[in-house]
Amino acid sequence: MRTGDGYGEMLLAALEQDGELLEIVEREDGFIMASRFGPQAYFAPYANWPSRQRRALRLARGRVLDVGAGAGRVALHLQEKGHDVVAIDASPGAVEVCRRRGVRDARVLRVEDVDESLGVFDTVVMYGNNLSLLGSRARAPRLLRRLAAITSDRARILGECLDPYTTEDSHHLAYHEHNRSRGRMGGQIRIRIRYRDVATPWFDYLFQSRAELKEILDGTGWTLARTIEDDPPLYIAVIEKDARARAARTD
C-alpha cells in the first residue's frame, strides 16, 4: 500500500471510466465504510443536489473560494452564474479533475495555506462536510482567522457539516468518548481515504454540533447567522463576519 493521493486517483478514475464511484473511508481505529457516490454527489449537476445545498448557495455573492472543491461541481455552477471562483483542494488529482471539467482557476492548496495572494473573497463555500476541515478545536480558530483575513467585511462562509451527537451507533459513541478521554472534541475523527493500493495520509475531520460551532467561532471574527438543513444530522452553517452582525444590530 502506498501513501498518496488516493482521493484524487479515485476521482480521476470516476471521471475517465464514467463508472460508479465507491469511496472507502477508514477511521484510525480500523472502522471502515464504503459510500456510493457518482452522479448523485461529486459529479452531480445542480438540479440533483440536496435542497439545503441549493438553498444555501443563493447566499453566495461576489468572489468565491471553493474549499475542498473535489470534482468541481460547486465551482462549475458558480462560474456559470458569473461568479469569479477560485477552487482549492489538497488533492492534485481532484484539482486535475476540476480543470478537465472546466473550472478556470483550480489550485492544489490546503485551506490552512490560503493567503492574501489569492485576493479577497466575498464567499467561502465548504460543501460536502468540508466545514469539518476546521480539523480540531486547536486548529479551527487559526483557520477561521486566516479565512477572515482574505475575505471582505460582508463575507459569508457556507459550511456543511454534521452534528455527530445524534447517532445511536455504539461504535461512534465509544469513539466520541475515546476522543474526550484524550482531550479532543467528541466529533473529531481521524480518517483516510483508501483507493486501490493507495491510502491518503491520515487527516482530521471535525464534526461539530451547532453549539460547539458557535463556541469555536467566538473571537475569530465570524459568527453563526443561521443553519439550513433538510436531512439531519447534516446542516449548512451560514457564517458571517462579526462586522456585518454588528452593523445589522445597529441598523
Next chain:
Amino acid sequence: MRTGDGYGEMLLAALEQDGELLEIVEREDGFIMASRFGPQAYFAPYANWPSRQRRALRLARGRVLDVGAGAGRVALHLQEKGHDVVAIDASPGAVEVCRRRGVRDARVLRVEDVDESLGVFDTVVMYGNNLSLLGSRARAPRLLRRLAAITSDRARILGECLDPYTTEDSHHLAYHEHNRSRGRMGGQIRIRIRYRDVATPWFDYLFQSRAELKEILDGTGWTLARTIEDDPPLYIAVIEKDARARAARTD
C-alpha cells in the same frame, strides 16, 4: 478493529436494514476495493442471476451441498425445486441469514471440514467465485478428495471462478508475479472482508485458468467436463467424477 465474522455481520445488516450492501475486500498488500451488491447478488431472486448460473444449475440433480452459501439464494432456489439441500458457510452470520430466509439445513462449516456425517451428495454447488475456496495448489487436492468421498459416483461440482490472467491491471499482474516468486500460483489471493469495525481472518482464494484447473483436478477423482460462461473472465466449471467420465467413454 476486531477480527471476527465481518462477512456475516454485513449480510445480517443487509437483511435487517434491507439496504444496499457494499462489500469491502482488502488484499494482504493493502489493495482494497468495494463492490456493490444487494438484490443483484447475495439476495438475488433466481430470475436476476447471471445466465451462466441459471444454465449451470440445470445440471444440478439429487442431493445438493451448497458450499459458501452466503445469504442462501442457491439453497433456497434448489429447495423450492424439490432438492434436498445442505447449505454450509464458514460464517455464523451467513448461516443465520440462510436460516432466517428459510434454508432448512444450514450449518456453520468450512468446506475443508465436510465429512461423511453429512451423507452423500449428487451435486456440489460453489457459486459466487466459491470454487476459489480450493485455496491453494497444495490445499486444492485434499479438498477435492474430501468432496469426492462424500459424493455419489455420478456427482458433479458446479464451481464458479474467474480466470485471473486476462487482466491488464498492473497491480494485479505484479501481484501474480509476487505470488510466483514465493512459490504460489499466480491467481492465489490472500484477502479479508472488512465491515465496520470487524475484519474477517485472512483467507486464501485461488483464481485459476481452465488449464490450471484441469491440472489441479488430475488425480483427485474429478475431471473438468466443460465450462459455461457469459461474462468472461468469469466461468462456471462443470466438474464430474472420473468414474462417470470413464463410463461415458465405454458407453
